[in-house]
Amino acid sequence: MSNGVQSILRAEIQSGHDWFFIGTLSGISIFDAKDSTFVSIDVLETMPHSISAMLYDPNKQRLYVGTSTGLYAYSLTSSSAVAVEGFPLTTEDGLESNNILAIALDGSQLYLGTGRGLHKYDLDRMDQIGLHVLDSSSGMPEDAVAAIAIDKSSSKGTLYAGTIGGGVAVIKISYDVPLFGQEWWALNGSWAYPVIAVICAVVFGAIGCYVKSRK
Amino acid sequence: MRRLGIVVLVIVVGLYLVPNAVAVGADSVEDVLDSDDGLINDYVNDMAFDDDEQHLYLGTQNGLSVFNIEQKEFVDHLNFSSSEYRNNVLDVCTGGVGVYLVTSAFDYPVKHYYRSSGVGHLSNVSIYRPMYSTGLTSIGVSQNGSVLCVGVNGEGILVYCNTVLTQ
Numbered sequence: 001m002s003n004g005v006q007s008i009l010r011a012e013i014q015s016g017h018d019w020f021f022i023g024t025l026s027g028i029s030i031f032d033a034k035d036s037t038f039v040s041i042d043v044l045e046t047m048p049h050s051i052s053a054m055l056y057d058p059n060k061q062r063l064y065v066g067t068s069t070g071l072y073a074y075s076l077t078s079s080s081a082v083a084v085e086g087f088p089l090t091t092e093d094g095l096e097s098n099n100i101l102a103i104a105l106d107g108s109q110l111y112l113g114t115g116r117g118l119h120k121y122d123l124d125r126m127d128q129i130g131l132h133v134l135d136s137s138s139g140m141p142e143d144a145v146a147a148i149a150i151d152k153s154s155s156k157g158t159l160y161a162g163t164i165g166g167g168v169a170v171i172k173i174s175y176d177v178p179l180f181g182q183e184w185w186a187l188n189g190s191w192a193y194p195v196i197a198v199i200c201a202v203v204f205g206a207i208g209c210y211v212k213s214r215k
Numbered sequence: 216m217r218r219l220g221i222v223v224l225v226i227v228v229g230l231y232l233v234p235n236a237v238a239v240g241a242d243s244v245e246d247v248l249d250s251d252d253g254l255i256n257d258y259v260n261d262m263a264f265d266d267d268e269q270h271l272y273l274g275t276q277n278g279l280s281v282f283n284i285e286q287k288e289f290v291d292h293l294n295f296s297s298s299e300y301r302n303n304v305l306d307v308c309t310g311g312v313g314v315y316l317v318t319s320a321f322d323y324p325v326k327h328y329y330r331s332s333g334v335g336h337l338s339n340v341s342i343y344r345p346m347y348s349t350g351l352t353s354i355g356v357s358q359n360g361s362v363l364c365v366g367v368n369g370e371g372i373l374v375y376c377n378t379v380l381t382q
Contacts, residue, residue, distance in 0.1 A: 003367075003368030003369050003370055003371040004368050004369055004374055005352055005367055005368060005370075005371060006353065006366070006368070007306075007352070007353050007366070008306075008308075008353040008354060008355035008364055008365075008366050008372075009355060010308070010310070010355040010356065010358075010361075011358065011366070012358070018357040018358060018362065019371075020364040021353050022364070022366060022372055026227075028363075031364060031374065032373065033357050033362040033364070034375070036376075042375055076257050077333050091292060095329055114225065120242060132241045132242070134242060134244065138243075139243070139244030139247075140243065140244060141247045141249065141257075146259060146260055146261070147259055147260065147261045147262040147264065147274075148262070149262040149264050149271055151264070151271075151284055153266065153269070153284075157286075158245075158270060159242065160262060161274060162259030162261070162340075163257075163259060164258055164259070164261070165257050166247070166250075167247055167249025167250065167254050167257045167259065168243050168248040168249070168254065168259060168273065169244050169246075169247055169249065170244070170246040170248060170264075170284075171242050171243065171244055171245065172242060172243050172244075172245045172250055173242050174241055174242050174243070210302065
């Protein structure tokens with residue numbers, strides 16, 4: 001295992017045991033702080049990637065691993081890790097960049113900070129589209145997002161995205177669900193919506209106006 | 216003919232307006248906090264929440280800024296050296312009492328920050344940098360703050376248990 005340590009994550013996998021996941025230039029070592037011993041999980045130790053970010057979801061008992069070649073996910077127990085189907089997420093799945101710099105989770109919404117914007121990925125609909133990107137073309141001060149923090153105490157949901165060179169973007173999290181499936185999105189949040197909705201209602205007899213997502 | 220004209224008009228107006236619309240389910244940028252608002256530096260390396268204090272800690276290339284979520288203002292700024300090169304905060308984590316930082320400060324790169332009576336305090340953790348040939352990169356702390364784990368590029372990890380330092 002490489003001594004080039006790039007990132008550290010603490011998580012409680014077993015009750016009373018704080019595990020430190022040590023992300024290196026080639027794989028992940030695990031150190032059990034209670035027993036002061038290394039825990040060996042082959043699948044993680046042999047990852048041929050530089051580990052830039054990690055996140056543990058205690059509800060799904062899943063470890064997300066950000067690398068320079070995309071996002072990997074493993075179902076984790078105290079003695080094994082199994083790759084989750086559908087991962088890794090890469091540019092072939094719609095990411096603008098494979099370089100994952102930061103990971104955060106809000107319910108089933110996974111946020112990825114990359115060199116080319118903040119990606120929101122819906123884990124419940126991962127076989128469909130469910131991928132949105134915020135970058136400098138949509139109000140972000142810079143494309144590269146190096147850190148993410150989510151204020152879960154707030155009722156409305158606020159995400160802070162730390163950028164490289166542009167400070168912090170304060171982002172309002174949307175919990176709206178599209179009516180017609182994940183590919184079709186109602187025009188909303190814009191002054192254009194009521195105008196288009198009225199025109200569509202007159203011309204087509206439709207309730208509103210929907211467009212197909214580009215992603 | 217008139218109906219066709221209306222349809223064409225709708226399409227033209229739609230093509231103009233659609234790119235400006237926001238899809239349901241998409242998030243939106245409400246505000247940007249940068250050096251004009253008091254952020255110590257616009258290059259943000261890492262962030263961490265303190266749920267009890269309702270503070271967001273921002274590690275930047277020129278020190279640490281502390282942002283109060285409720286008041287929506289920066290309440291503290293800290294750096295460690297007159298040399299900007301030595302003020303880089305590479306990693307931030309919360310645990311135990313306060314926040315731990317890995318910095319580029321020369322003598323004592325690992326620092327502990329906490330607030331008491333509304334005042335921010337910064338102290339050195341006794342991990343001395345010249346023991347290691349290359350830079351510290353990352354840090355984690357156990358829930359009760361009794362164990363620090365510090366990543367060193369090229370040297371593995373340092374495990375810091377209370378006052379005992381082992382490698």
